[in-house]
Amino acid sequence: MTVTTQLKNQHLLWRAGFGPMAEEFSQLATATHKSYVNSLFKASAKGPDMIDVADSAFKGLVMGVQEAGVQQQRPDEDQRKKMRQQSREDIKSLNLTWLNQMVNSDQQLREKMALFWHGHFASRNLNILYQQQLLDIIRQNALGNFGDLLREVSKSAAMLNFLNNNQNRKGHPNENFAREVMELFTMGRGNYTEDDIKEAARAFTGWGATISGEFAFRKFQHDDGKKTVLGKSGNFDGDDVLNILLEHKQTATYITRKIYRYFVNDVPDDNHVAWLSDRFYQSSYDIKELMKDIFTSDWFYDAKNIGSRIKSPVELIVGIRRALPMKLENEQVQLLLQRLLGQVLFYPPNVAGWPGGKNWIDSSSLMFRLRIPQLIYDNDEVALKPKDDDDQMMGMKDMPAMKGMGKRGGQMISANVDWETYLKKFDNVPREKLLSTISGILIQGVEPVSDQILNKYIDASSRESFIKTATIQLMSTPEYQLC
């Protein structure tokens, strides 16, 4: 396959973002990928606004609890139930708001990077304040310094609570936090011993968070004795341990390798990873420079890296919405899609995040992926039922959706596709080139389904319906699952 300029640009837009937007279709073939790289980094230069969706009454309740805590009062069960419900609803808003950012923001690179870190620093936590705080840390530092990011995440209420560090006390260590910091956040397995974990756990004693989510160092719970971690000895605290981990080149290698597998190819090229991680380490963990190294390398645009990645459910949903501008009457349906496809933002399967790749695909998830474009086109109903998540629902049934229910008890997609904008993008394309033009935009790096089959299922009665149905049919193929 020849790697055309257009293919290179689309490759970049899919990896450093969530794919091309309808508006930019016409520039894809002409702009150089260097100019795309520059504008991606430029657009993401500025720190984003915090996404704050927490209900103010909820915040008030939390503050109330915090003050009451000082007076040794606990909220009653009714109050706690209300807080849990509110929090759960707010996490849904956080999910949808962030998803909208991924679709609409110019800061494509930042949001994509944030999605990567969201899986890397995976935390299941039912408290909206902690969740939106962790998301903010990740979005602010997404392209910053990995050391800063690691430190802030490690001091976040979401992570300290999720990994039980509030229970890590002098004389009664809880090793969970220390273990995951080493195994999943920095060095990876096989680069430290169980003793290193035990000693590191002692250094993290006393690290906790207040109810409202502030980091708290509890001096009287901290073990200030001497520890030996990875061959270094001293009266370490948590920050010292994080510094020791960052000093180890293995951390740069581990992170680079993971980033390579996420942004370039699931099968890492050892030479490329070694070159990148050397530079990453030398730059003292400058994430932006690492990403620049990747996106400006010739090998990034090699044919074997294009279309080699199975889109995650979030990439798939966001990608469709970018290519096909649409208004969703029932935004909540996106939560249902996430659940059915196996990736719900803020509910990673465990601290190791989403495994990705082929793990996204089984017979049910694949057939449902192939059906989504048609459901959007027909404004149809999603008649499938996701599994319950008892951590979220605490034994309650899912809230019945007030609107948007279909005849078969499923939720309606209720999407208003702005076909006018989409159709316009093909105004200058001659009829005989329409199909190849559309598939050139939608399909990355693999041969699309043959024209012969497509033509059987495309409605050629008018130019308009041709473009519409060709788009839907191409999106309903295995090839469209790749980017």
Added chain:
Amino acid sequence: MLIKRKEFLQIGSLATASLMLPRFLKAFERPAMVPPGNKVVVVLQLSGGNDGLNTVIPVRNDIYYKVRPRLGISKDQALLLTDEVGLHPALTGLKDLYNDGSLGILNSVGYPNPDRSHFRSMDIWHSASNSSDYVYTGWVGRYLDAQCAGCDKPTQALEMDDVLSLAMKGEHIKGLAMKDPRRLFASSNEKYFKEVAASHNSADASEKPVDYLYKTMAETVNSADYIFKQSRLHPSNAEYPKSDLGNSFKTIASLIFSDINTKVYYLSLGSFDTHVAQEGQQKRLFTEMNDAITAFVKDLKSNNRFQDVLLMTFSEFGRRVSQNASGGTDHGTANNMFFVSGGLQQKGVLNPLPDLSDLQEGDLKYKIDFKNVYATVLNKWLNADDKKILGSQFDYLNFI
């Protein structure tokens, strides 16, 4: 139908012999029922953390009644199995199975360092991993990897659901989820999908992502066809309750009576997460479970297949020993499992009830690792290499 030699040997039952008949011969008669001998496992997951202490009730234990003044089930309400052990009042059919010698109850099943998050603990049960490891494959899925390399259809393990569970996902092969064979058939039988699925030539063994996608698609289309046909060979005409679970069990029975190659069926019921108002919730779910299992067993018996089917229940954790202040119980640790089969080697209450005077921070201590149960089922019932599938050797239990 082309059946690979390896697969034939592995299924290892007379059932497959009928597959070897030329098609034209089969067409003349309604195929005979599968003769006995083809062992099948049905896993019933009680999602949400079922309260084991109100399932199998220690009716002579003072501690039980002391810490559960409101929720404790009294000796006269419980369905007594022995003078020490009673079942939840809704489990009448299971009591009959006990009398019949086809129920086994295993107490205090769990794992070291238990996790109280539903999702994580379920993850651990599904993947059969240690609580400090994160494994992306499930125990049934790895059974498929070991047994089914080269199979053309992932129908050896079926889940009655719209979404496939981690338990069913192997490294190379994944089971298939469906609620209803007819619906699965209708949805994957769309002409466009069939034609697209057939268009890809992935002879190339490298298995790029695109080949993997096409392989999954083709398998789904083939399987949907196959499952639908099998489900109509000997559809059960027995009475089942009109619940989701009842429908699923009826579908499973129909498939068991056909010559389908399915070895593991997976289904779930929930939510048992009874933090509040436990009594009504647990009773409602148990009634659904009891009625569905009763109908299923009756159906299997009258078709002479009960000795070949092992039904087992599990939940991601039990609940705390003490009741909470809201008429419910909170997340706990070890729990009991039921085994229902006409082919049990050991019956009744298989091991002592949990010791309520020896707790760990208010929770039961586990006595049997659930991986011992998996090893037993894999080895003794499914004739599989449990050590390879579970990653290490776990001792076998004697109930089968």
